[in-house]
Amino acid sequence: MTAHVHDNINYLKTSKGLKSWLTTVDHKRIGLMYLASILVFFITGGLYALLFRLELWTPNKDFLSVDQYNNFFTMHGVIMVFLVVVPGIPGALGNFVLPLQIGAKDLAFPKLNLTSLYLYWLGAILAVISLLAGHADSGWTFYAPYSLSKNPAVMWMLTAAFLLGFSSILTGLNFIVTIHKMRAPGMTWFRMPLFIWALYATAIMQVFATPVLGITLILMLVENFFHIGIFDPALGGDPILMQHFFWFYSHPAVYIIVVPAFGIASELIATFSKKEIFGYKFIAFSSVAITVIGFLVWGHHMFVAGQSEVADTIFSFLTFFTAIPSAIKVFNWTTTLYKGSIELRTPMLYGLQVLFNFTIGGLTGIILAILSVDIHLHDTYFVVSHFHYVAMGTTMIAFIGGIHYWWPKMTGRMYNEVVGKFASLLVFVGFNTVFFPQLIMGSQGSPRRYYHYLPDFQIFHQISTIGIIILAVGLFTALINLLMSLRRAPDAPQNPWGARTLEWEFAETPPVLFNFKETPVVTHGPYEFAKEGA
Amino acid sequence: MEHGHDYQPGHTYNFQILGRVYAGLLVLAALMIGFFLMPIERLPIDWLDLHLIKRLLILADAITMVGIIAGFLMGLKYEKTKLNAVIFLSNFAFLTIFLLFVMADIGMRGAMDPSFTKQLNWKSPVTEENNKMQEAPAP
Amino acid sequence: MASTTLQEHEVAHHFDDLEQEFESQKFGMWLFMASEIMMFGALLVGGLFLLYLHPDAFAESRPHLDWRLGALNTFFLLTGGFTMARAAGFAQQREQGKVRTNLILSLLLACGFLVVKTIEYKAKFHHGLLPGHAFHGEGFTSLHAHIFFGYYFVATGLHALHVLIGMGLMIWCLKVSKRVQFTRDYYTPVEFAGMYWALVDLVWVFLFPLLYLVG
Numbered sequence: 077m078t079a080h081v082h083d084n085i086n087y088l089k090t091s092k093g094l095k096s097w098l099t100t101v102d103h104k105r106i107g108l109m110y111l112a113s114i115l116v117f118f119i120t121g122g123l124y125a126l127l128f129r130l131e132l133w134t135p136n137k138d139f140l141s142v143d144q145y146n147n148f149f150t151m152h153g154v155i156m157v158f159l160v161v162v163p164g165i166p167g168a169l170g171n172f173v174l175p176l177q178i179g180a181k182d183l184a185f186p187k188l189n190l191t192s193l194y195l196y197w198l199g200a201i202l203a204v205i206s207l208l209a210g211h212a213d214s215g216w217t218f219y220a221p222y223s224l225s226k227n228p229a230v231m232w233m234l235t236a237a238f239l240l241g242f243s244s245i246l247t248g249l250n251f252i253v254t255i256h257k258m259r260a261p262g263m264t265w266f267r268m269p270l271f272i273w274a275l276y277a278t279a280i281m282q283v284f285a286t287p288v289l290g291i292t293l294i295l296m297l298v299e300n301f302f303h304i305g306i307f308d309p310a311l312g313g314d315p316i317l318m319q320h321f322f323w324f325y326s327h328p329a330v331y332i333i334v335v336p337a338f339g340i341a342s343e344l345i346a347t348f349s350k351k352e353i354f355g356y357k358f359i360a361f362s363s364v365a366i367t368v369i370g371f372l373v374w375g376h377h378m379f380v381a382g383q384s385e386v387a388d389t390i391f392s393f394l395t396f397f398t399a400i401p402s403a404i405k406v407f408n409w410t411t412t413l414y415k416g417s418i419e420l421r422t423p424m425l426y427g428l429q430v431l432f433n434f435t436i437g438g439l440t441g442i443i444l445a446i447l448s449v450d451i452h453l454h455d456t457y458f459v460v461s462h463f464h465y466v467a468m469g470t471t472m473i474a475f476i477g478g479i480h481y482w483w484p485k486m487t488g489r490m491y492n493e494v495v496g497k498f499a500s501l502l503v504f505v506g507f508n509t510v511f512f513p514q515l516i517m518g519s520q521g522s523p524r525r526y527y528h529y530l531p532d533f534q535i536f537h538q539i540s541t542i543g544i545i546i547l548a549v550g551l552f553t554a555l556i557n558l559l560m561s562l563r564r565a566p567d568a569p570q571n572p573w574g575a576r577t578l579e580w581e582f583a584e585t586p587p588v589l590f591n592f593k594e595t596p597v598v599t600h601g602p603y604e605f606a607k608e609g610a
Numbered sequence: 611m612e613h614g615h616d617y618q619p620g621h622t623y624n625f626q627i628l629g630r631v632y633a634g635l636l637v638l639a640a641l642m643i644g645f646f647l648m649p650i651e652r653l654p655i656d657w658l659d660l661h662l663i664k665r666l667l668i669l670a671d672a673i674t675m676v677g678i679i680a681g682f683l684m685g686l687k688y689e690k691t692k693l694n695a696v697i698f699l700s701n702f703a704f705l706t707i708f709l710l711f712v713m714a715d716i717g718m719r720g721a722m723d724p725s726f727t728k729q730l731n732w733k734s735p736v737t738e739e740n741n742k743m744q745e746a747p748a749p
Numbered sequence: 750m751a752s753t754t755l756q757e758h759e760v761a762h763h764f765d766d767l768e769q770e771f772e773s774q775k776f777g778m779w780l781f782m783a784s785e786i787m788m789f790g791a792l793l794v795g796g797l798f799l800l801y802l803h804p805d806a807f808a809e810s811r812p813h814l815d816w817r818l819g820a821l822n823t824f825f826l827l828t829g830g831f832t833m834a835r836a837a838g839f840a841q842q843r844e845q846g847k848v849r850t851n852l853i854l855s856l857l858l859a860c861g862f863l864v865v866k867t868i869e870y871k872a873k874f875h876h877g878l879l880p881g882h883a884f885h886g887e888g889f890t891s892l893h894a895h896i897f898f899g900y901y902f903v904a905t906g907l908h909a910l911h912v913l914i915g916m917g918l919m920i921w922c923l924k925v926s927k928r929v930q931f932t933r934d935y936y937t938p939v940e941f942a943g944m945y946w947a948l949v950d951l952v953w954v955f956l957f958p959l960l961y962l963v964g
Contacts, residue, residue, distance in 0.1 A: 182763040184773045249780045256693070257773040258763075283780050284704055287788035295795070295903065303881030304899025306795060311881065312806075312893040317798055320712050321791065371704055375711060385722045387715040590763070618933060619771035620940060623838030632831040639823050646816065646962040668958045675954045683830045683947035684782070685940075691772065694779040701783045705790040712798060 084593060086488070086586045101186035104587065106193050107172030108486060111479070113200065114164050115555070118472070121155035124148045126548060129510075129541045135529050145527045146213035147229075153216030154233055158240045159200055161471050162329060165336035166247055166282075167196065169478045170275045172486060174251060176579035177269050179260025179598065181590040184253040188246050195243035199236045206232035215525070217326070220307040220318040224299055231300055238293040241286045241325075244332075248282025251275055260578070262598030269577045269602040270346075270359050274339025277363035281328040281335075281370060289325035292318070316382055323374035331370040334466055335363055337430065337474035338405055344427030344477055345409045346603045347575045349416025353603045355408040362401035369398050376445055380454045388447055395445035402438045406431065421573070422496035426477025429504050433469030437462060440515065455525070457536075458518025461511045469507055476503070476554060483558060484568035485579060488586045491561040499557060502550025509543025577602045621688035631682040635675060642671045755845070756928065758935035767934060778941050782948050785911075789952045792907065796900055796959055803893040810897035811961070813878055813886070815869065819961040822865050823953065829858040830950045833943035836922070840936035848926055848939060852919050855946065859916045866909055873898065904956055908949070915949050918942040 087104045097105055128148045131140045140148065171189065175182055183189050206212050210229035214222055218237075223230050255276050259268070295306055296318070305311030307318040338359075346353040353359065375383060375391030409431055418424070440462040444450050453459060484490055517536040522529060529537065571580040579587070582596040645667045650660040681687040686695055764770040800807050836851035877885035880899030922938045931939065 180763070184763075185777060186763065188777075245784050249777055249784070252780055253773050253777045256776060257769055283784050284701055284787055287784045288708075288791040291788045291791045291795075294907070295792075298880075298899075298903055302883070302899065302902075304903060305881060305893065305896045306799065306900065312803060312896055314716070314798070314802060316715065317712070317795065320708075320715065321795070324708055324791070371707060372711075375715070382719075384715045384718040384720070386718040387711065390711070390714060617766075617768040619767065619935075619937070620775070622933075623834065623841055625835065625838055628831065628834050628838065632827065635827045635830075636824070639820070639827065642958060642962065643816065643820055646958075665963050668962055672954050672958050676951050679830065679947050679951045679954065683834055683950065684944050691776070694776060697776075698779050698783050698786075701787050701790065704787065705794065708791065709794045709797065712794060713801070716798060716801060 084588050086584065087589050088488075088586055090589050099190075101182070101190055102589065103171050103175050103183045103186065103189060104486075104591075106189050107168055107170075109193060110163065110171055110196070111168035111486075113196065114160055114168050117155050117159040117200065118164075121152050121160055122548065122551070124152040124155070126544055128152070129537075129544045131527075132529070132537045133541050135531050135534060137527075142527050143211050143213065146525075147211035149525065150212050150215055151207065154203065154212070154237070156467070157216050157329075157333075158237050159196075159203065161333045161467050162244060163196055163240065163247070164333075165340065165471065165475050165478065166244075166251065166275060166278055166332075167193075169340070169475070169482060170247075170251065170278075170336065173482060173579060174254060174272065174275060175258070176485075176583050176587060176591055177272055177577055177602075178255065178258065178263050179578050179582070179592065179596045180254060180258035181592075183250045184258055185250050189250055192243040192246035192250070195239050195246070199239035199243060202232055202236035202239065206230075206236060217322060218293075218296060219322075220296070220299070220313075220315040221309060223296065224303075224308050226300055231297060234293045234296050234300075238290055238297075241289045241293070244282050245286045245290075248279035248286070251279040252283065255279075260596050260598055263578075264598075266357065266360070267598055267601050268360075269339075270342035270353065270356070270363075271336075271339035273360040274335050274337075274342070274363050277367040278332050278335045280364075280367050281332050285325045285328035285332070285371070288321060289329075292321040292325065295321070316378065319378050319381055319383075320374070323377045324371075327374035327377065328367075328370045330463075330466070331366050333471050334434075335366060337434075337471040338363060340474040340478040340481070341409060341427050341430040341434075341470075342405075343575075343577070344423050344474075344481060345412050345431070347481075347573050348419045348421060348424035348427065349412050350419070350574065350605045351412055351416035351603070352601075352605060353408070354411040354414075355404070356601070356603070358404050359408050362404040365401040366398065369394070369401070373398060376450075379447060379450045392445055392447045392450075396442065399438065399442050402434075406435055406438070420497075422491075422493060422500055423477045423481035423573075425497060425500040425504075426473050426480065429500070429507075430470050430474045430477065432504075433465050433473060433507070436515075437465030437469055440465065452521070453518065455523055456518040457514040457522050457524050460524045461514035461518055464511050464514075469511070473503065473507070476500075476551075479558070480554075481573070482579075483561070484572050485583070485585055485587070487562060488566035488568050489561040489564055490568050490572065491557050495553065495557040499550050499554035502546055502553060504550075506543050506545075506547030506550050510540050510547055511543075513537075513539045513543075574605075576600065576604055621685060627682070631678060635678060638671055638675050638678070642668055642675075645671065755930035757932070758929055771937060774937060774941070778944055782944065785948055786951075789907075789955075792904055793955055793959065796904065799896055799900055800959075800963075803891065803896060806891040806893035806897050809889055809891045810878075810894045811963075813873075813876070814901070814961050815872075816961045818865050818869050819957050822862050823957055825858045825862040825865070826950045826953050829855045829862075830943075830947050832858065833919075833939075833946045837936055837939045837943045840931035840939040841933045843930065843932055845926055845931060848931060849923060852923050852926070852939075856916060856919050859912055859919070862912055863909065866905065870902075873902075901960055904960065908952055908956060911949050911952070915942070915946050918945055 087102055097109065100106065128140065128145055131138050131145060206229045209232050210227065212227065212229035212233045214230050218230065218234065255272060298304055299307055303311055305313045307313045307315055309315055342353060342359055373391055373395045375387050376395045379388050379392070440458065444453055444459060444462060480491070480496060513536040517533045522533045568585050570585045573580065578596055578598065582592055645664055648664060650664060653660065680698070686698060689695055760767055760770050764773070832851045832855045836848050836855065839847040839851060873879065878898045879895070880902055881895055884895035884898065886894060919942055922942050925938045929935070
């Protein structure tokens with residue numbers, strides 16, 4: 077425990093060279109490496125989406141073959157789910173922010189943290205191999221029996237997803253232990269920022285649900301190689317069992333994706349309203365409630381798959397309960413805004429977008445949970461739009477908002493505020509232009525995943541395609557704005573937003589190697605703005 | 611660093627208790643095989659489903675063994691922090707939910723609308739015949 | 750016994766004291782075991798599902814597994830769990846030599862388990878009791894006996910993989926025992942290897958009846 081000289085230098089300068097980054101156990105550097113990798117894959121997955129949306133400009137074949145089209149939406153799905161949104165917020169922002177927000181020197185298991193980053197990279201490499209091995213075309217859900225046809229690209233993809241799941245388990249385990257055991261003196265459970273509560277709820281799902289994905293993927297691989305017949309109906313297996321296994325993980329995974337975004341939204345909305353968040357405990361416990369309910373509702377993905385009607389009814393009934401904690405969050409954020417001194421800085425603009433998009437994403441979810449309605453809407457663009465309002469409109473927007481919020485802490489630089497606001501406006505307009513028309517054409521029965529469509533729906537597809545161009549321009553503007561700030565001299569103050577959480581109040585910008593020069597002692601809650609007027 | 615602080619990690623192992631636990635586990639394992647070897651076919655009882663009872667006995671035996679292994683060999687009994695036990699036991703709750711809901715599907719297909727299974731029957735017809743043969747005489 | 754060069758354990762830099770370090774690691778270990786149990790548990794749920802779907806295949810195939818070999822393996826695993834717990838107990842008493850003896854005993858028992866497993870697998874290969882299209886067992890009336898053997902190989906194979914990982918942990922403990930002096934305050938590696946081995950036992954206690962005894 078001897079104090080080294082470089083302990084008090086900012087973490088970006090303690091050591092130099094590629095090797096020092098690749099062997100680091102510092103959670104801040106690992107977080108930044110996650111961030112860079114995730115952004116690369118976000119762009120890749122986005123480009124796939126851009127290409128097949130351009131193809132959908134007309135109902136006919138334009139420049140993609142049918143196989144390529146199937147391959148592109150599969151790659152878009154797999155990359156976005158397993159390489160971007162699931163590891164995204166916990167891996168990048170959670171890693172960087174969590175120890176800072178609870179006043180710890182590092183995560184509980186720094187080496188394990190590096191291991192999960194390497195597993196993530198290994199998974200990413202396998203995903204790239206799959207790309208070279210042929211056309212993975214099973215969709216990201218790998219439904220049997222189509223995915224059992226010994227397509228090498230699909231098999232590589234299954235292995236990739238297995239490793240990424242393992243990485244996710246280790247991250248979740250690390251977070252739970254850190255939150256329980258490493259809090260600074262005075263950091264009681266109800267003084268933890270809501271982002272931490274959200275990461276905690278997420279981590280529980282990562283640890284308990286992901287192993288089931290692991291065994292599912294193992295069984296799928298074995299089934300591909302040896303045809304054991306657990307899932308393959310031709311051999312006496314049950315393909316719906318595969319869907320049970322898959323969704324027992326993947327429904328909680330939907331909450332793994334979205335709950336951290338709620339955490340970021342809580343931070344942004346409270347900080348930029350300069351007001352104690354309304355109903356702190358309700359927001360905190362609603363994250364935990366979503367976790368628990370999230371384990372009980374997976375069957376709503378299988379309403380038309382051949383599941384028994386009894387199970388359908390139970391799952392439909394239970395699914396309605398997810399609306400309660402979700403609505404608690406939306407109402408509490410809205411109430412926090414009420415009579416707050418709202419500052420419309422760039423991160424806040426993204427925070428407000430989350431509120432808007434999630435309301436649409438959540439309510440369309442309720443519509444889909446109704447059994448009779450779902451039989452009409454299942455496998456239409458309505459579903460596509462619903463989960464994009466959640467995964468993209470809520471999670472990725474919150475992620476981008478979070479990057480803007482913590483960027484000064486990570487790099488020590490402020491970005492251009494005007495450009496940032498302009499970009500966020502483009503993102504908002506672009507995103508809704510892409511997905512709102514899809515809600516309409518889905519409700520009219522336009523099926524998803526098809527290469528051709530009825531000419532009646534062309535106008536919706538065209539609006540959608542125009543939207544994705546606006547969205548892409550907006551996202552690139554935001555990215556370039558952030559990267560340009562790196563060319564400036566470090567100019568960020570320690571607490572540019574006037575936030576009350578530890579990482580802004582105690583840690584320097586950028587933080588020192590072990591985060592704090594001395595262990596902080598916490599004396600107030602995370603959002604106590606009123607008392608000192610901040 | 612930690613001197614002067616009378617914290618001791620974990621519990622102190624007691625070899626006497628360990629020996630008893632080991633003996634107990636072996637007895638339970640032997641009992642399990644005993645249940646399995648019970649010559650129930652020879653008993654003149656047909657008003658009780660002896661196969662079911664046999665399975666339940668084996669299951670109860672297995673659960674007892676798991677309890678002892680988790681409690682003593684893993685040390686769950688000695689954990690001072692309740693949380694570890696809660697974490698460890700909650701996954702059994704999740705698994706029960708998983709099993710129950712999966713069974714609510716597979717066991718009740720066609721329960722409301724019998725035509726349902728006809729439309730979506732993954733079982734091959736040959737298996738169904740075998741099942742019928744299976745149901746008639748006990749193996 | 751303990752050589753003169755053994756070091757005392759030092760608390761890692763990011764922990765405040767031994768208590769925080771040990772309790773964190775223990776908690777992490779429990780979480781890891783919980784996730785392992787979720788994985789095997791899901792596999793067992795799959796097994797029960799198949800048992801329900803094809804009771805005939807299970808009833809017909811089960812007698813082809815030799816319960817005597819299964820019982821012998823149960824004995825090996827339970828005894829291994831006992832010696833691992835003893836190793837942790839001796840680690841607390843600073844008895845470096847006895848720790849090693851017990852670790853080696855456990856290793857031998859684990860090897861015994863794998864040898865028996867190999868004998869069983871060989872017999873299955875010999876009789877063509879294999880998964881999928883490779884299945885060519887004789888005298889089966891059920892069409893789905895191959896599913897039972899497919900499941901058998903997956904479940905026992907995955908379990909055997911965990912046996913191998915457990916053996917790796919024992920070897921690691923042996924290595925640590927040559928470098929670091931175990932004390933009442935620091936016996937974590939042996940303790941955790943023992944916990945992991947108990948997990949291997951625990952899974953087997955469910956797998957053994959499901960495959961060998963019920964069906």
